[in-house]
Amino acid sequence: MNFDLTSLQPLLVLSCLALILGGAAAVRPRVAEGISWGLAAVSALMAVVIGLTPLGTRASVPWIPDWSVEWSLHITGLSRLFGLVVCGMGTFVFAYASRYLRDYERRGECIGLLAAFMVSMLGVVLAADLVTLFVAWELTSVTSFLLIGIERERESARRAAVQAFVVTGAGALAMLAGFVMIYQVAGTWRLDQIPDLSSHPSTPWIVGLVALGAMAKSAQVPFQFWLPSAMEAPTPVSAYLHSATMVKAGVFLLLTLGPILGKSLAWTPILATVGCLTALAGAHLAWQADDLKRILAGTTVSSLGLMVALVGLSKQLATGAVLVFLLGHCLYKGALFMVAGNFTFISGEKKASRLSGLGRAYPLLWASALVAELGLAGFGPVLAFVGKEVAFKAAPLSMLIALAVASPMLVACAWRLAFAPFLGPTPTGARPLPLAMLLPPVLLGAMSLAGGFAPTAIQSWLIDPVVGPGLKRFSVIPELDAALLATLLALGVGIWLALKTRPTNAVTLAERAYGSVVAWLRQTGESVRATTQDKPVRKRVLTVILVATTVLAIGFLADPSMVWPDLQLPTVPVLLVATLIFGGAVATVFAPTRISGIVSLGVTGLGLALLFLLMGAPDLAMTQLTVEIVTVVIFVLVFHHLPRIGYHATRSIRMRDAVAALVLAGFLTLALLSVTGRPDLARSAEFYAANSMPLALGKNVVNTIIVDFRAMDTLGEITVLAAAALGVTSLFGKSLAHKEEA
Amino acid sequence: MIPSLVLRTWAKLLVPLTFLFSLWILYRGHNSPGGGFAGGILAATGVALYGLAYSVAEARKLLPAQPLALIGAGLGFSVLSGFVAYFYNRTFLTGIWNADLKIGTPLLFDIGVYLLVFGVLMQFALTFERRIGEEGE
Structure with missing residues (x-):
């Protein structure tokens, strides 16, 4: 090995x-x-x-x-x-x-x-x-x-x-x-x-x-709506997948491909626009929500928008800002989700507006929440603030305006989560908080602070290898410039927003659009089904036959060069077996009862198995035989309780069906002959026959093809089989469940 | 179910025989006619016959696991047998052989096919049989 x-x-x-x-x-x-x-x-x-x-x-x-x-x-x-x-x-x-x-x-x-x-x-x-x-x-x-x-x-x-x-x-x-x-x-x-x-x-x-x-x-934007809905998952899942890691995969992809595509003319317009819109839409989403986790989801959307917009700038400083902000975001948003989970654990409440008075009983929780909210508000000695300051410096004016509109709404969310849940008299019936649930947000908050005070260490270890050397050292002490002014302004407006407004829980336009697209797809699917499938079985089968015939006909029209194989006269045994198959088929068509029809069909199957045997394919013969047996057993099971066959169709309808069946059969025969005649396929047959033993160490060529040479095909086929079994289970199992309920 | 004494007696005899026979078919497949697909179908016929003769509940007792579990195990077996090649620095599903034992990953793959085909047919047959059994009552 x-x-x-x-x-x-x-x-x-x-x-x-x-x-x-x-x-x-x-x-x-x-x-x-x-x-x-x-x-x-x-x-x-x-x-x-x-x-x-x-x-x-x-x-x-x-x-x-x-x-x-x-x-x-x-x-x-x-x-x-x-x-x-x-x-x-x-x-x-x-x-x-x-x-x-x-x-x-x-x-x-x-x-x-x-x-x-x-x-x-x-x-x-x-x-x-x-x-x-x-x-x-x-x-x-x-x-x-x-x-x-x-x-x-x-x-x-x-x-x-x-x-x-x-x-x-x-x-x-x-x-x-x-x-x-x-x-x-x-x-x-x-x-x-x-x-x-x-x-x-x-x-x-x-x-x-x-x-x-x-x-x-x-x-x-316009896909932002799935993230708030994803808050259906348990809190650790939301904290991990839907704030810290998976949703950042898009940012990761853009960062990875930035060096390859970043200087393209399409890059900056698309990403900067989309990112800014998302920053706004997410902040609005968060500000409108009252459900704890939906607030956090909205703020996550907003932060992701900021990151995408910055990646779109394709500048060294902007990329550095993305990375610092991304680290800071993980720390504070992870902590916030855990705090939200703890709120629900303590009081059973999921709405922010119904929480109050938890500060006295859970001081450490409050402390960790406060540190995390500094990150959300984008102000204070935390890593996210460092990242945001750099981002503001890297951003052009138009982007700065978008961010200046989004930030107050985020500040408002931070304010609402930082004070109202903790102030006031302690509610009755609150559960004690286990250490294992308290420590993770506290530690994340501590790391957020530590990162805020030592951004240069992070910069030289993690950021420089990505963006290259030469970037200004980051610092938690903000410079007195437009970026700081924007931050302070956002802080003031945000607190005013938090005090003056109430969440409305509005459904976003994008979510409604998704709903109508899904509804339209359902409707279209239903109408397609109704026109092709919602008919007597006879017509359904006819649809299948016609489609198959059309596909084959197109194939022959596209490539009319038919290669005829060297046909030989059949031997007497083959002729006898062929007669048997033909007789079975005719008997099936004219069978008076279902059982006799199934048995006649079995005769054609057995005849086919015999034919395989005569042609020197014992594998196929054996498989065909067992398949025939199982098919008959399953047919018997299914048809056991159905009513007797009645020939309701008129003579002309039966003639039409016969013609359709014969045309398809004709095309299939032609296709088969054409495939057998192709010399390149004959070569592959020779290859398998010659290499079965040396390459796959097996004498049975059919088997070595199935399990070795073309094992990938077999894997696909058995996967289809498994899916079919699941389909049968859900179709029939469902009605069973209904029966049990009744 | 069909309450026939002849069928029931034969079913009891045939089930272990078909099982053994199907395993033999599976094993010999590499060099002679047979293989996982045919073996799996054969194993299924035995159990389906037993289910017809007695009842679905009785037939289920013959199975080593739930049919859906057999399907999952079969698919898993086949996929995992494909990953073995990576340990020998070959690509997915390349056959790896032990020359002395004459055992290789294609046989493992075929065992997966056997389990899956057996499970799929059992799932079909038992679902239909159960439905009919209940409707008949």
Whole structure:
């Protein structure tokens, strides 16, 4: 055995360990609390390993060598920073979740999925090529879908999960198209080998497609509505996926591709506009909301907008600002989500306006909340403030105006969460807060402060490797300039807003638009079904036959050059078997009862098996035989209770059906003959026959094709089979469930 | 179900025989006619026959696990057998053989196919049988 992944091996081993622990939690929910602590330790260890691995470490294994597709990971400055965020936040989230989810019915599943998400997200940020990045990206979407919809019996949870998945999935498809275009232009998937494509004529398309993916993932306008809905998930999930890590994947993607596409003419207009609009829309969303987590989701959207706008500037200072702000945002937003979860844990309340008087009983909680809200308000000695100040310096005037409008609304949210819930007389019936739920937000707040006081250390360790040297040292002491003036103004207006306005819980335009698109799709689907499927079985089958015939006819029209194979006269046994098959088919058509029809059909099947045997294909014969038997058994089961066959159709309708069937059969025969006649296909048959033993070590050519040469096809086929079984289960199982209820 | 003494007696005899036979078909598939697909179908026929003769509940007792679990296990087995190649620095699903034991990952893959086909057919047959059984009551 030899690993090619030598230097990233510890990280891979730890990732496997995290997956195993997650699986164990899913299988044994009773020990999920302990496992969650174990996962906290593992992710902390992973963060240390990422911090210690030298930059430039790369590892890969081939996947599809013919297209130079491989699985590859690397550690660059950017992936180290994001990797630390993923694993570092993972540590806090797992520690918090261990206690928060203790009494939760689906704790095992939730913690298992969180572990799976962590590993997928790590795959996104460590990916060294576009294909690995895309696969990991989709895996985060899938785990996010499962986590949002974890309470699947609630309709709102299901809708939110589907919404998030549809939006991010559609964006990812656009992104994939962009990736393929990059490959076509650059000739490589490897991130470190793609040259600067900014001046290539097709780059605007690439920028547009990739930006769509990033916008969907990072909840940018007009896709911002999925993030507040995603708050259906348990709080640790929201804190981890929907504020700290997954929603930042879009920003990560843009940062990764910035050096390749950033100088394109399309880059700055698209991203800066979208980012500023999102900053405004998110702040408005947060200001209008009363639900604790929806407020936080809105502010997250706003912060993501700021980050995207800054990446869009494609300037060194702006990129530095994004990275500092991103770190600061993780710290304070993670803490805020945990504080919100603690509010709900203590009092059972989810609305901000109904909380009061918690300050006296939970002073440490208040302290951590205050520190976190400094970050949200964008003022004070915290890391997020440092980032925001740099951002204001990097931003042009138009962007500054947008931010100046958005900031007061964020300040208003911070003000509402900082004081009203804590002031006043202590309410009765409040539960004590366990240490495991108090410490994570306190520690995050402490880190936020520490980062605020020592931004230069962070800058030289984490930021400089990404943006390069030469950036001014960051400082927590603001300079007296327009940026500070804007901040102070926002602070004043924001506090005034918080005191003067009440949340209205308005439904956003984008969310309504999504709703009507979904409704339209349903309606269209229903009308298509009604015109093609909602008919007697006879007509449904006719639809299928006509479609199949049309497809084949188009094929023959497109390429009329028919190659006839060398046909030989059939031998006597073959003729006899053919007669048997023909007789079976005729008997099926004229069968008086269903059972006799099924048996006659079985005769054609048996005849086919015999034919295979005569042609020297015992494998096919055997499989055909067993399939025939099973088919007859299942047919008998299904038809057992149906009424007797009645020939309701008139003579002309039966003639029409016969003609349609014969035309399709004719086309199929032609297609088969044409395929058999093609010389290149005959060559592949020779290849398999010659190489079955030397390459696949098997004498049975059919089997070596199925399980070795073309195993990928087989994998696809058995996946389809599994999906069909699930379909049958949901179709028939559902009516069963109804019966049990009745 | 069909309350026939002949069918029931034969079903009892045939189920273990078809199981053994299906395993043999699976194993010999590499060099002679057979394989996971045919083996899985064969195993399913035995259980389906038993279900017809007795009842769905009785047939379910014959299964080592729920059909859906068998399907998941089969798919998982096949996919995992593909990952083995990565440890030998080959790409996904490349056959890896142990020359001495004459055992390789294609056989593991085929076991996955066997489990999945068996599970899918069981799921079909048992779902329909259960429905009919309930409607008949």
